[in-house]
Amino acid sequence: LKCIEAHDNILRTLNASNPMTRETGVRAIAQLWKASDFEVLLALHDNDMSLTVRKAAAWVLREHANASTWKQLFDRWKAQPIRRHRTWACELTGKYGDESCTPALKELSLDEDGHVRKAASRAAEKLRITIN
Numbered sequence: 001l002k003c004i005e006a007h008d009n010i011l012r013t014l015n016a017s018n019p020m021t022r023e024t025g026v027r028a029i030a031q032l033w034k035a036s037d038f039e040v041l042l043a044l045h046d047n048d049m050s051l052t053v054r055k056a057a058a059w060v061l062r063e064h065a066n067a068s069t070w071k072q073l074f075d076r077w078k079a080q081p082i083r084r085h086r087t088w089a090c091e092l093t094g095k096y097g098d099e100s101c102t103p104a105l106k107e108l109s110l111d112e113d114g115h116v117r118k119a120a121s122r123a124a125e126k127l128r129i130t131i132n
Contacts, residue, residue, distance in 0.1 A: 094123030
């Protein structure tokens with residue numbers, strides 16, 4: 001329903017002891033997103049004890065990344081063991097980055113995973129930089 005009035009109450013569920021409640025809260029906040037939610041979800045992404053909550057937070061952070069937040073995500077995700085996060089790092093770079101990202105894209109273009117390599121190449125093309 002996207003009931004904006006519920007935002008603050010839902011935000012409080014992110015502190016619940018039950019990880020399923022926190023995960024549901026993360027997914028609900030995605031629909032009622034405010035810029036101030038970035039830091040809250042970033043803290044969950046980095047520190048929550050539940051892998052499912054951390055994953056849900058990552059998806060929401062990716063969905064709501066913007067020109068002022070992308071670099072924090074890129075810095076976290078470019079060397080993550082999770083392939084999807086490295087791919088997202090490349091995609092964010094292609095959308096918001098500049099030539100200063102060349103060294104990181106060069107490294108990602110040598111990634112063990114083909115999806116990451118392809119995402120790095122696409123990002124370099126969008127930025128019109130050479131990484132090979």
